[in-house]
Amino acid sequence: MRLGGPESGNIEDRRRSGGRRGVAIGGGLGGVLLVVLALFLGIDPTVLLNPNAGPPQRTSQERPLTPQDDAARRFVAQVLGETEQVWSAEFARHGRRYEEPTLVLFSGATQSGCGYAQSQVGPFYCPADRRIYIDLDFMAELQRRLRAGGDFAAAYIVAHEVGHHVQNLLGILGNVDRERRGLGEAASNNQQVRVELQADCLAGLWARRAHEARQILEQGDIEEGLNAAAAVGDDRLQRAGQGHVAPETFTHGSSEQRVRWFRRGLDTGRLDACNTFAAPSL
Secondary structure, X not given: OOOOOOOOOOEEEOOOOOOOOOOOOOHHHOHHHHHHOOOOOEOOHHHOOEOOOOOOOOOOOOOOOOHHHHHHHHXXXXXXXXXXXXXXXXXXXXXXXXXOOEEEEOOOEEEEOOEEEEHHHOOEEEOOOXXXXXXXXXXXXHHHHHOOOOHHHHHHHHHHHHHHHHHHHOOHHHHHHHHHOOOOHHHHHHHXXXXXXXXXXXXHHHHHHHHHHHOOOOOOHHHHHHHHHHHOOXXXXXXXXXXXXXXXXXXXXOHHHHHHHHHHHHHHOOOHHHOHHHOOOO
């Protein structure tokens, strides 16, 4: 990627707030817990966040930031800056003002508006405080395990979470939350899949618009994004974690669906093309 634009000022870096805690991956879900919670848990992290829990134990020493930490922060800040430019222009085209989210960098665990978050939650968006939360070290490890590496794959993760923020500003998340309360499990899961696929499409829209304006994409970047989308399909994760696929339990969509909706946003660059809720089939 070619990111020569300004860094966003909406980065809250909490990585000096304490030492890293060990993260226990396993339990009854085994390998499924690692992969399903991997990169795109999405907008409902409360299944792993306990709003009533106390803060996690930490070491007394602050964790010094390395040059690699600084470089990672700059990269994320530049990607977030690119999303701000794209979405500010898109909202203006529709006669609205884009309210920029804050992106929180943390190590191990942190407090969010949705409760205490640990790294194994993966990157997520909290509608309650309109913040995106990312542990960059853990995200990089998950990318390695899922073989979804590359700078654009990392940018795609940020763009997906920003997509959830866009959904929140447009009132989509609130509407879906209200609708899901009266639905059975299968229908509720289907609505959540539509939320996630729309965020994938919005990430593709962002990539197209940013490239048109500032030529940010290089050879191989699109393939990295498509690989990242495919790597976190529910079918692939379930097959790897439990040996079989249960489509009725999908909450994020299959690999094919995630790739297709990301590609749709990338190919069209249109907000209305990302309306997964109007699509008769996904």
